[in-house]
Amino acid sequence: MKFRREWSIPWRALMLLSLCVNVVLFTYVSVQWLRPGGFRAGAGVPLRMIERVAERLPAEDAEILWSIYRGKEAELAPLQAEYRLALMKAMKTAAQTNLDKAELEAAVKDARDKRVKIGDLVVSTFVEMLERISAKGRRQLVGGYFR
Structure with missing residues (x-):
C-alpha cells in the first residue's frame, strides 16, 4: 500500500499542473477572442483560400x-478593411436596444456588397491562375470529377 501512495503523488501533481496549464490557456484564448478588435471577422479568409489551393x-x-x-494584395487590403468596418456597423446596429429594421437591413446589405467585392477579386485571381498554370495543375485541382 505504501508503494501505491508514493507512486500516485507525482501523478496527482502532474494532473494538477495540467489542469492549471489548461485554465491559463483557456483564459488567454478567451481574453484574445473577447477583446475589442481581437476577433476580426473575415480577416485572412482569402489568404486561407489561396493557401488551400496552393x-x-x-x-x-x-x-x-x-x-x-501578391500582385493583388494591395487591392485586397482596403476591401477587407471596408468589409470589417461595414460588418462592425451591422453588428452594432443589431445590438441596439431599439432595433431599427431598415437600418439593420441597410447595414447588412452594405456588408454583403463589400464582401462580394472581395469575392470578385479572389475569383479573378483564380481565373488568372487557371489561365497560366499547367494542364497537370488544373487536373490536380479538379481531382477526379471530370475523368
Missing part, C-alpha cells in the same frame, strides 16, 4: 498563384 498544386503552379495573389 497546397493542391505542383510547386511551380503554386508559385504562379502566389505571384498573382
Whole structure:
C-alpha cells in the first residue's frame, strides 16, 4: 500500500499542473477572442483560400498563384478593411436596444456588397491562375470529377 501512495503523488501533481496549464490557456484564448478588435471577422479568409489551393498544386503552379495573389494584395487590403468596418456597423446596429429594421437591413446589405467585392477579386485571381498554370495543375485541382 505504501508503494501505491508514493507512486500516485507525482501523478496527482502532474494532473494538477495540467489542469492549471489548461485554465491559463483557456483564459488567454478567451481574453484574445473577447477583446475589442481581437476577433476580426473575415480577416485572412482569402489568404486561407489561396493557401488551400496552393497546397493542391505542383510547386511551380503554386508559385504562379502566389505571384498573382501578391500582385493583388494591395487591392485586397482596403476591401477587407471596408468589409470589417461595414460588418462592425451591422453588428452594432443589431445590438441596439431599439432595433431599427431598415437600418439593420441597410447595414447588412452594405456588408454583403463589400464582401462580394472581395469575392470578385479572389475569383479573378483564380481565373488568372487557371489561365497560366499547367494542364497537370488544373487536373490536380479538379481531382477526379471530370475523368
